[in-house]
Amino acid sequence: xxxxxxxxxxxKINKALVQGRRAIGTPAVGMVLTLVIVTDEENAYDAxxxxxxxxxxxxxxxxxxxxxxxxxxxxxTTSRLDAEVRVGAxxxxxxxxxxxxxxxVSDHAQSVVxxxxxxxxxxxxxxxxxxxxxxxxxxxxxxxxRRVTDTYAxxxxxxxxxxxxxxxxxxxxxxxxxxxxxxxxxxxxxxxQVVCEVKAVEVxxxxxxxxxELLAMWLADRLDVPVKRSLSSGPGLxxxxxxxxxxxxxxxxxxxxxxxxxxxxxPDRAVALKRRETAELIxxxxxxxxxxxxxxxxxxxxVERLSSVPAAAVRGAGAAQAAEAAVAKAVQAVALAEAAVAKAxxxxxxxxxxxxxxPSDSPAKGESAGASGQSEASGKSEPAGKSEASGEADEKExxxxxxxxxxxxxx
Amino acid sequence: MPPFNVxxxxxxxxxxxxxxxxxxxxxxxxxxxxxxxLSRKKLMPAVYDLANRGLLPPGFSxxxxxxxxxxxxxxxxxxxxxxxxxxxxxxREEVWQQLIQGMRFVQGTFDDDxxxxxxxxxxxxxxxxxxxxxxxxxxxSVPPRSFPVVIQQLKKHGLADQTPSSWRRAVxxxxxxxxxxxxxxxxxxxHEVFAPDQxxxxxxxxxxxxxxxxxxxxxxxxxxxxxxxxxxxxxVQITMAEDIGIGGRxxxxxxxxxxxxxxxxxxxQLMALTAMEEPxxxxxxxxxxxxxxxxxxxxxxxxLGRDTVFGQYAAGWQGGEKAVGYxxxxxxxxxxxxxxxxxxxxxxxxxxxxxxxFYLRTGKRLGRRVTEIAVVFQRAPHSPFDTTATEELxxxxxxxxxxxxxxxxVRFGSKVPGTSMEIRDVSMDFAYGESFTESSPExxxxxxxxxxxxxxxxxxxxxxxxxxxxxxxxxxEYWDTHGKPAQYPSGTWGPVEADEMLAREGRSWRRP
Numbered sequence: 046x047x048x049x050x051x052x053x054x055x056x057k058i059n060k061a062l063v064q065g066r067r068a069i070g071t072p073a074v075g076m077v078l079t080l081v082i083v084t085d086e087e088n089a090y091d092a093x094x095x096x097x098x099x100x101x102x103x104x105x106x107x108x109x110x111x112x113x114x115x116x117x118x119x120x121x122t123t124s125r126l127d128a129e130v131r132v133g134a135x136x137x138x139x140x141x142x143x144x145x146x147x148x149x150v151s152d153h154a155q156s157v158v159x160x161x162x163x164x165x166x167x168x169x170x171x172x173x174x175x176x177x178x179x180x181x182x183x184x185x186x187x188x189x190x191r192r193v194t195d196t197y198a199x200x201x202x203x204x205x206x207x208x209x210x211x212x213x214x215x216x217x218x219x220x221x222x223x224x225x226x227x228x229x230x231x232x233x234x235x236x237x238q239v240v241c242e243v244k245a246v247e248v249x250x251x252x253x254x255x256x257x258e259l260l261a262m263w264l265a266d267r268l269d270v271p272v273k274r275s276l277s278s279g280p281g282l283x284x285x286x287x288x289x290x291x292x293x294x295x296x297x298x299x300x301x302x303x304x305x306x307x308x309x310x311x312p313d314r315a316v317a318l319k320r321r322e323t324a325e326l327i328x329x330x331x332x333x334x335x336x337x338x339x340x341x342x343x344x345x346x347x348v349e350r351l352s353s354v355p356a357a358a359v360r361g362a363g364a365a366q367a368a369e370a371a372v373a374k375a376v377q378a379v380a381l382a383e384a385a386v387a388k389a390x391x392x393x394x395x396x397x398x399x400x401x402x403x404p405s406d407s408p409a410k411g412e413s414a415g416a417s418g419q420s421e422a423s424g425k426s427e428p429a430g431k432s433e434a435s436g437e438a439d440e441k442e443x444x445x446x447x448x449x450x451x452x453x454x455x456x
Numbered sequence: 457m458p459p460f461n462v463x464x465x466x467x468x469x470x471x472x473x474x475x476x477x478x479x480x481x482x483x484x485x486x487x488x489x490x491x492x493x494l495s496r497k498k499l500m501p502a503v504y505d506l507a508n509r510g511l512l513p514p515g516f517s518x519x520x521x522x523x524x525x526x527x528x529x530x531x532x533x534x535x536x537x538x539x540x541x542x543x544x545x546x547x548r549e550e551v552w553q554q555l556i557q558g559m560r561f562v563q564g565t566f567d568d569d570x571x572x573x574x575x576x577x578x579x580x581x582x583x584x585x586x587x588x589x590x591x592x593x594x595x596x597s598v599p600p601r602s603f604p605v606v607i608q609q610l611k612k613h614g615l616a617d618q619t620p621s622s623w624r625r626a627v628x629x630x631x632x633x634x635x636x637x638x639x640x641x642x643x644x645x646x647h648e649v650f651a652p653d654q655x656x657x658x659x660x661x662x663x664x665x666x667x668x669x670x671x672x673x674x675x676x677x678x679x680x681x682x683x684x685x686x687x688x689x690x691x692v693q694i695t696m697a698e699d700i701g702i703g704g705r706x707x708x709x710x711x712x713x714x715x716x717x718x719x720x721x722x723x724x725q726l727m728a729l730t731a732m733e734e735p736x737x738x739x740x741x742x743x744x745x746x747x748x749x750x751x752x753x754x755x756x757x758x759x760l761g762r763d764t765v766f767g768q769y770a771a772g773w774q775g776g777e778k779a780v781g782y783x784x785x786x787x788x789x790x791x792x793x794x795x796x797x798x799x800x801x802x803x804x805x806x807x808x809x810x811x812x813x814f815y816l817r818t819g820k821r822l823g824r825r826v827t828e829i830a831v832v833f834q835r836a837p838h839s840p841f842d843t844t845a846t847e848e849l850x851x852x853x854x855x856x857x858x859x860x861x862x863x864x865x866v867r868f869g870s871k872v873p874g875t876s877m878e879i880r881d882v883s884m885d886f887a888y889g890e891s892f893t894e895s896s897p898e899x900x901x902x903x904x905x906x907x908x909x910x911x912x913x914x915x916x917x918x919x920x921x922x923x924x925x926x927x928x929x930x931x932x933e934y935w936d937t938h939g940k941p942a943q944y945p946s947g948t949w950g951p952v953e954a955d956e957m958l959a960r961e962g963r964s965w966r967r968p
Contacts, residue, residue, distance in 0.1 A: 223475075226475050226476070227510055229476060230476050230477055230479060230510055231510075233466060233476055234479045234514060236466045236469075237466055237469075237479070237481050237482070237513070238481075238514075238515075238589070240465070243467070264468075267467050267468050268467050268468070269467075302550045303553055303554070308587070311587040312584065312585050312586065312587060314514045315553055315554050317508075317510070317548065317553070318550075333474055333475070335474075337474075338472050338473075339470060339472060339473040339475070
């Protein structure tokens with residue numbers, strides 16, 4: 046059953062939901078969570094379809110927030126909310142409300158979403174595209190226990206991983222991470238089969254696929270060995286090679302579905318490692334709603350520590366490692382600063398980078414970030430807190446960058 | 457969920473990493489009686505579903521053993537058909553390709569030494585080709601009379617020998633004997649060959665999500681446990697009803713009967729979970745300790761003739777189909793005294809349950825297929841409403857629906873809308889199918905995975921089996937020597953004697 050509401054409000058939508066449920070004769074609600082999908086018109090259909098499929102495992106109320114583009118100044122001053130309420134067979138196993146926000150109200154989507162959340166049930170926000178840089182401080186993200194982003198869908202996936210690491214708040218998660226669960230599980234199973242010590246790892250996959258970086262970072266974080274990231278033409282991840290003291294272990298998936306696991310001294314085995322649909326990813330994501338510490342730890346390892354330097358340098362003297370880490374952190378800081386100034390075009394990125402390449406300079410950098418944040422704030426009211434937030438992040442970063450130095454000194 | 461017990465030294469494993477599933481270590485499964493119904497409808501699909509969910513190790517091997525003249529390919533085809541017809545998850549070619557590499561078939565009878573030699577060389581070959589590491593579970597999906605010979609053959613051909621780095625496990629299905637004596641004999645036979653902790657007795661009820669949920673419901677919440685005792689509970693009814701007759705199982709069923717087939721294992725296990733005290737932890741030992749304690753405290757009624765009923769289905773109509781009576785079924789002795797319906801009243805002698813009767817009933821050809829546990833509460837000690845207002849108010853109840861339509865129902869009184877004060881029973885439902893759809897794995901999936909992981913939480917132990925027989929044996933003896941089974945028309949809820957049994961105490965059976 047479908048109810049269309051034009052120029053409406055949240056309370057009218059709530060009424061329509063009750064009315065719809067009554068009409069189809071199932072007033073009882075057994076839904077376990079509210080899933081908020083924030084997207085544009087272009088991606089709404091696919092996202093909604095995936096959410097509908099996932100709702101077979103997790104009956105939920107799905108709220109699709111579509112911010113419409115206003116094309117003329119007059120459009121921008123008017124504000125309108127349209128809603129499409131679907132219950133029963135039209136909405137998977139739960140209920141769906143598609144919200145279209147026009148004009149000013151699109152900057153206040155949380156005011157529409159808040160009254161429509163299920164009482165006492167967890168809230169998950171999913172951005173299929175255009176996720177905010179700091180999901181936890183986004184007005185919609187702040188309503189949620191779990192914030193799902195997808196770096197794979199972004200313009201510069203690998204760089205975005207760094208900003209995800211900087212902004213990480215417990216409850217954040219990314220579909221690029223979800224995509225590699227079968228790989229991680231198979232690699233763990235491979236190490237169940239042989240008692241060995243891993244010396245080095247190579248992760249091979251297509252370019253611009255952050256899953257490869259995440260897998261590499263996870264391996265580096267867990268195994269504490271150098272991990273090299275190399276490129277192939279895909280699809281997706283193609284191979285992981287582990288160099289161990291009892292011979293190489295290779296998990297090779299050339300065709301995107303059936304992989305081969307080779308362990309020295311053991312026969313080659315075929316293992317199913319199919320690339321999964323978005324619906325399956327979302328279903329996995331909704332299975333646990335507690336913070337994913339393993340993701341946090343892998344993410345924070347830092348993309349830059351992966352492949353940029355030859356393996357020997359990382360494994361060598363602690364000093365080299367520390368220096369490398371410091372550089373890596375600095376690069377991250379650049380990324381953050383860049384991100385902050387992205388909208389305030391007058392500050393060129395090249396100016397920010399020499400300042401922040403030395404960790405001791407970070408107050409100055411904090412200022413620059415703050416300044417740009419302010420210049421942005423004059424345009425919009427939303428990022429007022431941003432200058433502060435990025436300043437804080439910088440401080441943390443500085444501390445983090447100095448830690449390896451201390452370690453190196455101890456060594 | 458218990459912590460990972462696979463290779464703790466593995467640096468990629470971390471208890472905090474809860475996305476990584478519990479994957480079984482390198483291993484294989486050997487199924488005896490692989491051509492049987494259970495194997496085709498439950499075991500093979502469960503193996504596929506596990507593989508599809510990525511829970512089986514790479515190189516997992518499945519060996520079928522049966523009399524039929526099959527080549528490996530025929531066996532694979534048979535598994536393929538069974539999987540397509542009965543698997544829970546969608547068929548995916550790449551999963552199948554992974555599984556098929558480790559599929560073998562060994563042709564032979566149970567007394568054929570050559571066949572067991574071939575089985576041994578197959579296993580050795582799989583260790584080399586698939587890296588199963590010598591870890592094999594033997595699933596005995598065979599008639600009880602074949603247990604001893606298969607077990608002995610496994611021993612004779614060195615198939616049950618574990619090395620320090622590998623395991624061999626035996627999985628056996630009910631019935632675990634037909635009385636205490638035979639159960640003890642069976643245990644002796646099995647334990648001679650396999651260590652007690654390597655023997656897994658499958659009671660598939662315990663693999664069901666709803667049954668595991670009994671523990672969650674009782675011990676993870678605060679609102680149920682305070683009233684889960686004699687101060688508030690009036691009585692407990694545990695029902696397992698089937699709408700089918702004995703079908704083609706005359707040979708197995710006659711002489712066994714409903715009580716041995718169902719009460720001894722399923723219903724007494726459900727009762728133990730419902731009545732037991734909180735275990736110190738959720739590990740196998742602590743759980744078994746509590747279940748054993750409560751089964752040890754079960755007391756039989758003094759007058760077995762009064763408080764137990766056994767019956768047989770007579771001809772009648774069941775769900776729109778004409779059904780013959782038990783005595784008219786093909787292959788049944790017309791003078792058979794086997795019970796197809798059994799109802800017993802038990803009590804538990806401890807502080808929590810003193811004076812609270814537990815009514816257990818099971819039967820074939822009853823109204824519909826249903827299994828449920830109903831905890832029925834006492835009436836309110838005082839009611840401010842006058843009797844006409846509460847005329848339609850029954851007793852409060854919490855019903856755990858085990859199957860089908862898994863879930864929990866709470867029944868309580870509510871005012872009927874209107875100007876007069878009238879209170880009527882309403883029910884509040886939690887349905888698994890509604891709150892967590894489709895994610896519930898089949899009982900056999902869970903149990904097979906647990907066998908491969910060596911996790912014995914959900915498997916009844918020797919002591920539990922023997923205690924259950926101690927409860928049932930006197931009842932069976934009494935029925936053997938007193939009277940004959942009450943007849944009940946097919947498609948009804950059992951003999952009138954069973955209704956009278958409860959009516960004498962001012963109670964009545966729920967219509968499930």
